Amino acid sequence: MEEEGIVKKFCYMNRKAPYGTIYALESLEVVLIAAAFDQDISLVFADDGVYQLTKNQDTDGIGMKNFSKTYSALGDYDIKKIYVEKESLEERGLTTDDLQALKYEDEDDDWAEKDSLFVVGRDELSKIINEQDVVLSF
Amino acid sequence: MEEEGIVKKFCYMNRKAPYGTIYALESLEVVLIAAAFDQDISLVFADDGVYQLTKNQDTDGIGMKNFSKTYSALGDYDIKKIYVEKESLEERGLTTDDLQALKYEDEDDDWAEKDSLFVVGRDELSKIINEQDVVLSF
Amino acid sequence: MSALHIVNKSPFERNSLASCLRLAAKGSAVLLFEDGVIGAMKNTKHSDAVANAMSDVSFYVLGPDIKARGLNDGNVIDGIKVIDYDGFVDLTTEHKSVQSWL
């Protein structure tokens, strides 16, 4: 079906910390639905959005649902372009060790497990954003 | 009645520009109601809140109600302590000439018209805020 | 065609204008509207940052939002074009995509 329809580059831009607002959760929800539409999907985590991907989130003390495990399911939905801004991490004293490892299985390479999370510098991220057809902000 | 009841120092802290959010309008509404409660009322305008007091607001182009004339009615409600942070004005390139002149009539001085708007420096404002019993944030 | 970035918050209150200017590609356009018009004003703490960014991106500001806040077009930084809602619509058609910095 894909070749018959329109395929656009969709970018989901995540710039807010999780739990303080609902946007991180609602972004995840729409991305899982978007995965069924055969579009070219990228996720971007910049500014405080990088905190969405931290390991070991524990929401027991605040009475809210912990949705952080869902990020590791993105690979199963064939979402494999997840960009994290390098400078946003640095300004927050974070490294990739603080983030979940996100993977997908490459069907064109005997289902080898590959990284889907890419730490990119400001200039590269700027280029990626500029190539998008549709940017949804969360 | 006043001497029989509790009189607290109430401060209405306004830190946001008008129209982008409803807080400026809702702050005005509550202040007019609060005036009936015989409490010691101060209004503070700091950060982008100083834009609430600009002259010549004209909302025709955005389809919203212009409520800026109401500020000049505050004097009639015996609200006569209106503080604007000097540094917030300066950082925005504004002077008191850009703001409405707010006055009240002093019943203890033969109804002489007096200023109710005071431009105060950071240190003085800090003291004023610290003396309050109740601070409501808008 | 380049992208249009739209910013609706004051640079005094939020980081959205700064983030936009950091990530907007050279040659793109930025529209300041709602409380974002504060970023288009002369003689503020943020005016220099905006003026400096004009070498990379072109700025527009929504006139009706300026007037609502008691500001006037004369206070807009030189080189920023004041437009109305019709101009806003035209801007979106003249750029390949529209990104909101919320």
Place this chain on the structure above:
Amino acid sequence: MSALHIVNKSPFERNSLASCLRLAAKGSAVLLFEDGVIGAMKNTKHSDAVANAMSDVSFYVLGPDIKARGLNDGNVIDGIKVIDYDGFVDLTTEHKSVQSWL
């Protein structure tokens, strides 16, 4: 008794922590909670500003909000006390008033 100031936004996103620190009287207390806990973290762009303010005000941070965001108490700037909701309630009783920086 001094005042308690409560800040629920990240210093990266909003100006509320900066405004609070600018206007909080010497000797008052500041509680960082919700996304505000980001302001209590070591090694960020804002850590120095917070650490420097500790000579004038005392800082507290809400532990449950730290944990929710995958951060841990070990990353909290030295001298900031980690408390829970019970501690939050106690703080409000120990100060003469509570101001929210929204």
Place this chain on the structure above:
Amino acid sequence: MKFGIVINEGPYTHQASDSALQFVKSALAKGHEIFRIFFYHDGVNNGTSLGVPPQDDRNLPNEWSELAEKNGLDLVVCVAAAQRRGMLDEDEMKRHGKDSNNLVKGFRISGLGQLIEAGIQSDRLVTFGD
């Protein structure tokens, strides 16, 4: 040109709904097509039938409703966001065993797929929010 519009905030508290309304009116006046207006997050509250704003103020849900009727606009309220926030049409009311509904005429409730479709089908997607 074909526009998709996304509104992330409810009426009154933020300017988002007002700005979107002005934008849509201008776009229509210029002869553009509005493919869909998608009400997302707190934006679902723009669909309320129960608002009673002050008489000298605008009634945003009604303005959307009337603009939609006059121009055949497709006003879609995100079902997931609406369920969290208590916006129900008659069908949803029955399905969830509630005894009231509060969606004003001209709005319909549907899924997030409608947002993706708006992104695919529209030449430009413009989002208004906080």
Place this chain on the structure above:
Amino acid sequence: MKFGIVINEGPYTHQASDSALQFVKSALAKGHEIFRIFFYHDGVNNGTSLGVPPQDDRNLPNEWSELAEKNGLDLVVCVAAAQRRGMLDEDEMKRHGKDSNNLVKGFRISGLGQLIEAGIQSDRLVTFGD
């Protein structure tokens, strides 16, 4: 000690209502009195009876309602804010000629004077918002 609580944001979108709930539970457990909880601005949406959040998620309006019933809390929804945003109880529904109401049990609608009174009567007023 006697607390007044102000909640400026609706359920789910911002953490305000959650934080307030945790704070109030702690205060009650410590034996403090909650003089009143005032729902202001978008906070009025915490009073909706029509919410249907996902089954694995919390139901904030119900949590407030139940906490109020158990502890005799006074939950007041600001009438001016509620009218703008479409929150009505039965009286308001009739008064404005609407055919639905959406205020959950345990909340009541009243004026801004109730906020001022909470400021006067409470030892501490604590505001949760955006």
